Amino acid sequence: MVSLRGWQSFPEQLPEFDPDHTPETPEELFLAWLTEAGEHVLAPHAVTLSTVDADGAPDARVVILKNVDEDGWAIATSSESPKGQQLAANPRAALTFFWPGRGRQVRVRGLVVPAAPEVSAADFLDRPPASRAEAYVGHQSEVLSDPAKLVEAAEAAADWVAENPDVAPETWTRYLIQPESVEFWQASHDRQHLRVRYRREPSGWVRERLWP
Numbered sequence: 001m002v003s004l005r006g007w008q009s010f011p012e013q014l015p016e017f018d019p020d021h022t023p024e025t026p027e028e029l030f031l032a033w034l035t036e037a038g039e040h041v042l043a044p045h046a047v048t049l050s051t052v053d054a055d056g057a058p059d060a061r062v063v064i065l066k067n068v069d070e071d072g073w074a075i076a077t078s079s080e081s082p083k084g085q086q087l088a089a090n091p092r093a094a095l096t097f098f099w100p101g102r103g104r105q106v107r108v109r110g111l112v113v114p115a116a117p118e119v120s121a122a123d124f125l126d127r128p129p130a131s132r133a134e135a136y137v138g139h140q141s142e143v144l145s146d147p148a149k150l151v152e153a154a155e156a157a158a159d160w161v162a163e164n165p166d167v168a169p170e171t172w173t174r175y176l177i178q179p180e181s182v183e184f185w186q187a188s189h190d191r192q193h194l195r196v197r198y199r200r201e202p203s204g205w206v207r208e209r210l211w212p
């Protein structure tokens with residue numbers, strides 16, 4: 001039996017965070033934390049996307065954050081994937097970033113809207129050819145009973161992309177998570193972890209400290 005005790009969670013030296021002096025918007029603070037994390041950890045833009053299926057059961061997987069601006073926090077995937085179908089039925093999601101090397105977590109909850117088709121197409125065409133071909137392979141999360149079929153489909157997808165470099169599949173979708181709340185969590189070695197939540201109100205963002 002592997003012992004799960006005694007493993008170190010965070011480095012000795014944790015970054016500074018002053019919860020009483022935060023920017024007005026969560027996007028500003030997030031981008032500062034993301035940039036800082038990028039100097040220390042791999043894939044700082046990898047994020048757990050949680051959705052809910054038609055039976056109300058939660059589901060979660062890691063995706064890549066593509067952008068953050070006033071339109072929302074962007075991720076991209078196939079609308080035919082399980083997560084795409086879940087978002088069509090229930091357009092709510094959570095994003096969870098965790099950067100152990102910085103002792104930081106960011107949690108985003110909100111509504112999800114698909115970006116305009118031309119934005120999704122631009123997202124797709126911006127991908128390297130191998131990533132575009134990967135998307136054309138399709139069948140994401142279906143059972144693969146014969147691995148030879150994947151090799152065949154990958155070759156056909158690569159040929160298709162080479163012959164159609166300007167075409168994007170209609171199913172490729174950029175989704176925008178529009179936050180209702182964003183919480184920042186900073187580990188502290190005295191266990192009085194610092195938490196600040198931004199909550200969207202009609203008048204703007206409300207910032208509040210949370211008990212750890």
Ligand SMILES: Cc1cc2nc3c(=O)[nH]c(=O)nc-3n(C[C@H](O)[C@H](O)[C@H](O)COP(=O)(O)O)c2cc1C
Nearest residue numbers: 046061062063064076077078081082083084140141
């Ligand atoms: C680091 C990392 C990044 C990933 N990025 C994406 C992504 O941006 N889009 C995507 O559809 N899947 C991405 N995946 C794969 C997903 O985690 C998942 O396996 C796949 O999308 C199927 O999810 P679903 O069955 O819930 O739809 C990534 C996986 C990892 C580990």
